[in-house]
Amino acid sequence: MAKINNTNDEQRLEVLKTYKIYVGGQFPRTESGRYYVVKSKNGDHLANVCQCSRKDFRDAVLAARNAFGGWSARAAFNRGQILYRIAEMLEGRKSQFVDEMTKQGLSLKQANEEVNLSIERLIYYAGWCDKYHAMASTVNPVASSHFNFSSPEPTGVVSVLAPDDSPLLGLVSMMAPIISGGNTCVILASSKYPLSAVTFGEVLGTSDLSGGVVNILTGFVDELLPxxxxxxxxxxITLSDQSESQVTLAKEKSVFNLKRVFQYKNINWITEKGQSPYFILDLQEIKTTWHPIENIGGAKASY
Amino acid sequence: MKPNIKIPDFSHTAVVDQVGIEERASRFTKRSIKNETKMNGLLLALNMIDLTTLEGKDTVGKVKQLCTKAMHLHKAYPGLPTVAAVCVYPSMVGVAKKALGDSGVKVASVSTAFPSGQAPTQVKIDDTKYAVENGADEIDMVISRGKFLQGEYNFVFDEIALIKEICGDARLKVILETGELGTYDRVRKASDIAMYAGADFIKTSTGKISPAATMPVTLVMLEAIRDFYYKTGKKIAMKPAGGISKAKLALHYLVMLNEVLGEDWMNNEWFRFGASSLANDLLMQIMKQKTGIYQSSNYFSID
Known part of the structure; x- marks a missing residue:
């Protein structure tokens, strides 16, 4: 029997990946049918990437909203396990990410650092999942016969504009605190470096994370920000390195339902400034409970 | 019934081209409806709703709440139409009648041992009488599907005629429960029997059986109405019910209605949607059209 002889790297025609978006645990194309071209540093055509429309965003929000109930109701410890699982999956596909990022113009050193730190960061927030409550909750002194305590609860669906300067680590560093706090999110990947974001969607898709908890779109900030x-x-909404006028626009548009607006500006994600439990707490709401008791201050400790 | 209507032999009713019906029905979903046309369509669909609660757990409070919703759909948008009717069990007709007062919203009551219809004729008569005496403007009866499937078309015909007599001024909707009939041919036959026996409306489903209303089944029934109109000059109304919960789908139905029966049928005298969650989706789309902002169900009343 004759051997199929095009299996050598020189002879073989490489199969190229279609870069799609990640919505509700699926990998659809944009409903708009539009795409833009991503080029390498020296101008080679790397990939066609979805140019998402507002309707893609609408669908992603629907998926995120549907996923919110289940995700926020999971035990905090279990959320931590799932974040850890994402890190495991990313570890196994490291070389693919390094390859993609170097093609897009990062140095090998930078690319390695991006992936390694992304894995570390996921582990970091996996650990925080069941600990930030204890750190942020308080028992409050009150003058009436109540046991009064406050604790953080997830705020809901968060929209995210990932930074351009750090194609994977920036996205992971913004996403991880959101989901470790029980929120769900819709992320617009860097339009300059979208490839590793799309591939990261594939990591999420194979890591026990329920569909819809994280949704990743590709496209342009100016079109989608409103x-x-x-x-x-x-x-x-969390912003990163957007311009002042874009941030102002986001703030103005956010008043309709009193969205929280955060901008993580000039944060060097590879430093320690790029990770903190306070990123989790930004997207938590504090619920205070007044629990009636018989007496104040435990004079008779009967509650 | 007008004496000049000649009752045909129901063992020889028209046959339906299954492939043709399904292709035609799917084509109605390809129309692009935008801007003012969309807005008008949404408002019309809202005005065609029979807001429905048919649960074993219905309480007086629940029915009153539904009636309030029927009359005051969304106060943030002044000048909205009301829904067409509220649809309840006979035991709740009095409550609904009182709650709706002179608002113009009609009270529809299911009857004849809804949803199965498996009861002696006398029980069905009493059921209907009770609803009519309590002030029901419309009666939604179910046909005896068992008898129909056994080929006892005369029994089905006579039962409809009998209930029509008891209805008096109340308009009679005849529920075919198409999900239990199995073929389009039988749906067509049941439609013909109902119309010749005196139905004012023919209605697809109880909402308790899946599949409920589908576009092909509704198309078969609309064509039956059209043929009946050509033969007798009498207009019959249509009510698809169950499974229509999205504004977009409602618009597809309106396109189909317009293209099969024409503008004379494009009002709530001649067409209804049996639905509960459709109202809020329509309201959200209407507010989106008005403000340009995607809406959240948090800002709309529960139905």
Whole structure:
């Protein structure tokens, strides 16, 4: 029997990946049918990437909203396990990410650092999942016969504009605190470096994370920012290196449902400044409970 | 019934081209409806709803709440139409009648041992009488599907005629429960029997059986109405019910209605949607059209 002889690397025609978006645990194309071209540093055509429309965003928010109940109701410890699982999956596909990022113009050193730190960061937030409550909760002194305590609860669906300067680590560093706090999110990947974001969607898709908890779109900030900011079913928006006028626009559009607006500007994600439990707490709401008791201050400790 | 209507032999009713019906029905979903046309369609669909609660757990409070919703759909948008009717069990007709007062919203009551219809004729008569005496403007009866499937078309015909007599001024909707009939041919036959026996409306489903209303089944029934109109000059109304919960789908139905029966049928005298969650989706789309902002269900009343 003759051996199939095009299996050598020189003879073989490489199969190219279609870069699609990640919505509700699926990998659809944009409903708009549009795409833009991503080029390498020296101008070679790397990939066609979805140019998402507002309707893709609308669908992603729907998926995120549907996923919110289940994700926020999971035990905090279990959320930590799932974040750890994402890190495991990313570890196994490291070389693919390094390859993609170097093709897009990062140095090998930078690319390695991006992936290694992304894995570390996921582990970091996996650990925080069941600990930030204890750190942020308080028992409050009150003058009436109540046991009064406050604790953080997830805010809901968060829209995210990932930074351009750190194609994977920036995205992971913004996403991880959101989901470790029980929120769900819709992320617009860096339009300059979208490839590793799309591939990261594939990591999420194989890592026990329920569909819809994280949704990743590709496209342009100027087109999508207004919808990221004014959608009534989005509870918070986090921005990164957007311009002042873009941030102002986001703030103005966010007033309709009093969205929380955060901008993580000039954060060097590879430093320690790029990770903190306070990123989790940004997207938490504090619930205070007044529990009636018989007496004040435990004079008779009967509650 | 007008004496000049000649009752045909129901063992020889028209046959339906299954492939043709399904292709035609799917083509109605390809129309692009935008801007003012969309807005008008959404408002019309809202005005065609029979807002329905048919649960074993219905309480007086629940029915009153539904009636309030029927009359005051969304106060943030002044000048909205009301829904067409509220649809309840006979035991709740009095409550609904009182709650709706002179708002113009009609009270529809299911009857004849809804949803199965498996009861002696006398029980069905009493059921209907009770609803009519309590002020029901419309009666939604179910046909005896068992008898129909056994080929006892005369029994089905006579039962419909009998209930029509008891209805008096109340308009009679005849539920075919198409999900239990199995073929389009039988749906067509049941439609013909119902119309010749005196139905004012023919209605697809109880909402308790899956599949409920589908576009092909509704198309078969609309064509039956059209043929009946050409033969007798009498207009019959149509009510698809069950499974229509999205505004977009409702618009597809309106396109189909317009293209099969024409503008004379494009009002709530001649067409209804039996639905509960459709109302809120329509309201959300209407507010989206008005404000340009994607909406959240948090800002709409529960139905």
């Amino acid at each position: 919808y990221f900011a004014d959608h009534m079913d989005v509870n918070a």
